Amino acid sequence: MSTDYLPLPGSPVEDLDTPALVIDAAAADENIRKMQAWCDSHNVGLRPHGKTHKTPFWAHRQLKAGAIGLCASKVSEAEALVNGGVSEIMITSEIIGRPKIQRLISLASRGNVIVAVDDEANVRDLSEAAVARSVDLGVVVEVDVGQNRCGTLPGEPTTAVAKAVDAAPGLRFEGLMGYEGHVVGKYEFEERKSGAEQAMDRLLSAADAVEAAGLPLNVLSAGGTGTYNVTGAMDRITDIQCGSYIFMDGDYLLALDDFRPALTVLAAVISRPAPDRAVLDAGRKSISIDRGMPRVLGIPGAEVVSLSEEHAIVKLSGSGRKPDVGEKVAMLPMHGDTTIAMHSHYFVVREGWLESVIEIAGRGCFR
Amino acid sequence: MSTDYLPLPGSPVEDLDTPALVIDAAAADENIRKMQAWCDSHNVGLRPHGKTHKTPFWAHRQLKAGAIGLCASKVSEAEALVNGGVSEIMITSEIIGRPKIQRLISLASRGNVIVAVDDEANVRDLSEAAVARSVDLGVVVEVDVGQNRCGTLPGEPTTAVAKAVDAAPGLRFEGLMGYEGHVVGKYEFEERKSGAEQAMDRLLSAADAVEAAGLPLNVLSAGGTGTYNVTGAMDRITDIQCGSYIFMDGDYLLALDDFRPALTVLAAVISRPAPDRAVLDAGRKSISIDRGMPRVLGIPGAEVVSLSEEHAIVKLSGSGRKPDVGEKVAMLPMHGDTTIAMHSHYFVVREGWLESVIEIAGRGCFR
Numbered sequence: 001m002s003t004d005y006l007p008l009p010g011s012p013v014e015d016l017d018t019p020a021l022v023i024d025a026a027a028a029d030e031n032i033r034k035m036q037a038w039c040d041s042h043n044v045g046l047r048p049h050g051k052t053h054k055t056p057f058w059a060h061r062q063l064k065a066g067a068i069g070l071c072a073s074k075v076s077e078a079e080a081l082v083n084g085g086v087s088e089i090m091i092t093s094e095i096i097g098r099p100k101i102q103r104l105i106s107l108a109s110r111g112n113v114i115v116a117v118d119d120e121a122n123v124r125d126l127s128e129a130a131v132a133r134s135v136d137l138g139v140v141v142e143v144d145v146g147q148n149r150c151g152t153l154p155g156e157p158t159t160a161v162a163k164a165v166d167a168a169p170g171l172r173f174e175g176l177m178g179y180e181g182h183v184v185g186k187y188e189f190e191e192r193k194s195g196a197e198q199a200m201d202r203l204l205s206a207a208d209a210v211e212a213a214g215l216p217l218n219v220l221s222a223g224g225t226g227t228y229n230v231t232g233a234m235d236r237i238t239d240i241q242c243g244s245y246i247f248m249d250g251d252y253l254l255a256l257d258d259f260r261p262a263l264t265v266l267a268a269v270i271s272r273p274a275p276d277r278a279v280l281d282a283g284r285k286s287i288s289i290d291r292g293m294p295r296v297l298g299i300p301g302a303e304v305v306s307l308s309e310e311h312a313i314v315k316l317s318g319s320g321r322k323p324d325v326g327e328k329v330a331m332l333p334m335h336g337d338t339t340i341a342m343h344s345h346y347f348v349v350r351e352g353w354l355e356s357v358i359e360i361a362g363r364g365c366f367r
Numbered sequence: 368m369s370t371d372y373l374p375l376p377g378s379p380v381e382d383l384d385t386p387a388l389v390i391d392a393a394a395a396d397e398n399i400r401k402m403q404a405w406c407d408s409h410n411v412g413l414r415p416h417g418k419t420h421k422t423p424f425w426a427h428r429q430l431k432a433g434a435i436g437l438c439a440s441k442v443s444e445a446e447a448l449v450n451g452g453v454s455e456i457m458i459t460s461e462i463i464g465r466p467k468i469q470r471l472i473s474l475a476s477r478g479n480v481i482v483a484v485d486d487e488a489n490v491r492d493l494s495e496a497a498v499a500r501s502v503d504l505g506v507v508v509e510v511d512v513g514q515n516r517c518g519t520l521p522g523e524p525t526t527a528v529a530k531a532v533d534a535a536p537g538l539r540f541e542g543l544m545g546y547e548g549h550v551v552g553k554y555e556f557e558e559r560k561s562g563a564e565q566a567m568d569r570l571l572s573a574a575d576a577v578e579a580a581g582l583p584l585n586v587l588s589a590g591g592t593g594t595y596n597v598t599g600a601m602d603r604i605t606d607i608q609c610g611s612y613i614f615m616d617g618d619y620l621l622a623l624d625d626f627r628p629a630l631t632v633l634a635a636v637i638s639r640p641a642p643d644r645a646v647l648d649a650g651r652k653s654i655s656i657d658r659g660m661p662r663v664l665g666i667p668g669a670e671v672v673s674l675s676e677e678h679a680i681v682k683l684s685g686s687g688r689k690p691d692v693g694e695k696v697a698m699l700p701m702h703g704d705t706t707i708a709m710h711s712h713y714f715v716v717r718e719g720w721l722e723s724v725i726e727i728a729g730r731g732c733f734r
Contacts, residue, residue: 004443004731004732004734005734006466017464017466017467017734018464018734019733019734051676051677073676073677074648074677076371093637093648093677093678094637094638095637096635096636096637096648096692096693097384097385097635097693099373099384100384118638118640119638119639119692121692122692144640148641148644148680149638149640149646149675149678149680150637150638150640150646150678151638151640152640153640181675268463268464269463270460270461270462270463270517271461271485271486271516271517271518272486273485273511273516273517273518273519273520274515277515279516279517281441281460281463282733283733284655284657284705285704285705285708285733286733288651289657290651290656290657308516308548309418309440309704309705309708310418310440310441310460310733311460311516311517313515313516325463325486325488325489326463326464337652337676338651338652338676341652341676341709342708342709342731342733343731344731363731364371364709364710364711364730365371366386366649366650366652366653366677366709367371367372367384367385367386
């Protein structure tokens with residue numbers, strides 16, 4: 001369905017068929033510039049997470065601005081970036097099992113790939129595969145900084161895995177990563193700040209123990225959009241892994257306004273069955289609701305009361321404007337990453353014109 | 368990414384790479400047979416909703432069993448079915464705006480297409496486009512049976528639109544449809560029964576008024592999986608639009624056990640960072656959570672406590688089995704339709720072997 005869209009680049013935005021994933025190019029550019037400028041002035045690397053955009057197009061804009069590389073969640077997502085010309089990739093998940101490890105090694109033979117580990121058996125598997133293909137694979141040990149997802153505990157468990165990596169042929173021990181995913185989405189800055197500080201205490205204590213064991217760290221990577229200016233301001237952190245800042249979303253905007261909303265889903269009114277009701281042609285198959293209902297932009301008082309698979313039911317306020325059938329309406333999703341994952345194209349808009357239509361190369365790359 | 372999967376058909380299911388959308392072929396076949404047998408014995412047509420599977424492969428199995436045609440939510444979804452050889456399609460949403468209407472008319476020139484309307488201006492647009500292309504387009508008027516989404520009210524408003532359709536050149540008035548979407552998911556049968564009866568009272572009263580105005584009805588279409596045996600048992604209903612019954616899902620299984628669960632997402636354990644915790648490689652980008660957290664199958668006491676974009680965090684019970692890193696685990700999504708919409712392939716399994724890998728042709732077809 002790669003041509004399932006209208007119109008072509010160069011057309012006025014009013015002609016866009018719906019639903020469409022629309023990016024405000026100026027806002028995204030500004031977000032890219034602003035985050036990079038912050039990192040540059042704080043002497044920390046920016047390694048943007050590609051799980052948000054899944055697309056070489058945006059990765060290259062981030063790299064041109066000064067990013068040191070991209071992150072990816074999965075091997076296939078990393079492939080989509082490397083295939084599009086990105087050469088520095090950190091895979092922030094553990095890669096388990098022979099088929100995925102073989103893919104990973106192939107990828108590492110044509111890009112500089114760093115992968116996360118938290119288990120010595122996995123270290124052995126990676127090492128064997130790397131040696132068999134004469135490939136040099138970068139490895140960071142993932143530390144559980146309080147998210148209680150993957151990762152080793154700081155101290156002896158982390159140090160043991162780090163030593164195993166360092167001793168394993170074919171593997172290049174790069175350092176540690178930790179992701180304070182349990183903190184980045186808190187709405188109050190003070191909560192994010194204290195949460196990130198506690199999380200980074202764990203990462204730094206893990207780093208101390210690893211260095212004390214004689215293993216120098218090139219990489220100490222952490223952070224997300226919500227904690228960029230806390231985690232990124234810490235002396236020893238080498239780089240931050242922010243993803244959402246490029247487009248923001250309704251949920252992140254409740255937490256911080258340092259970056260501009262750049263992502264909307266354009267929908268159309270397909271029914272006006274009652275004076276206070278409009279039904280739009282975008283539902284759960286084009287806007288995620290895992291962080292709540294999308295917001296309606298441009299119609300004061302209008303509110304999404306329910307979202308079915310292909311419809312949004314919008315309640316119109318008595319005093320607000322009443323859109324006609326056929327009118328196009330912009331919706332702000334509460335969660336960008338999971339919304340983007342359902343689309344095949346970005347419609348990139350600048351000053352009212354469709355500037356480019358970008359295929360989402362990493363769409364569905366969850367393996 | 369159409370080859371982003373392993374292994375090939377004919378392989379043992381243990382070799383499947385994860386996450387993978389797995390269909391138990393025997394269960395799906397039995398569901399198709401059982402729903403069709405029920406409809407046959409109750410003298411009602413079955414017009415399965417293609418929004419669930421989005422795939423000619425499953426549509427043809429339903430048609431071979433005896434279905435009278437398929438439903439689709441969107442023009443592009445209908446295209447995916449017609450392109451795969453399905454010739455009878457009812458589009459259950461209003462199709463608004465010139466680009467989509469042009470697509471619809473092209474589709475109607477190569478299949479028997481019926482479309483829903485609820486607005487006289489839309490009737491004029493459809494008629495003009497059909498006449499310009501000398502195409503005959505079937506039309507049903509959508510009645511709001513209490514869902515408060517799209518649709519006209521029973522009585523004069525519905526009759527007025529029906530008359531407009533009947534009078535419009537290029538359009539063929541087929542009848543009425545109503546969808547009791549506010550009722551189908553209730554967990555108690557008695558609630559579904561009384562709710563569907565109320566909803567169908569509205570549809571039948573609309574039908575009475577339309578017939579009294581001299582317009583005979585070929586089609587009086589309604590119903591979903593949760594109400595098949597209530598709505599489908601009503602004398603005047605010509606066909607029911609059930610979709611989910613083919614695979615079922617965790618949420619529907621809480622309401623009825625007439626059909627077997629056929630759909631799971633296979634995931635793998637990628638980390639065992641604590642004795643009571645396993646982390647799987649499937650998250651919100653491969654399993655929807657719009658109706659709740661997926662269930663873990665095959666590990667007694669195991670429970671998904673959180674699902675991030677690419678990870679499921681599973682709490683293991685003290686007494687239950689503890690899966691190793693690398694072990695594959697089947698997850699039952701609470702909502703099939705929105706889970707399927709994120710995948711590119713079905714992995715169809717029979718007796719432990721991968722029987723076929725089916726591309727989801729209608730994936731992303733939300734226009």
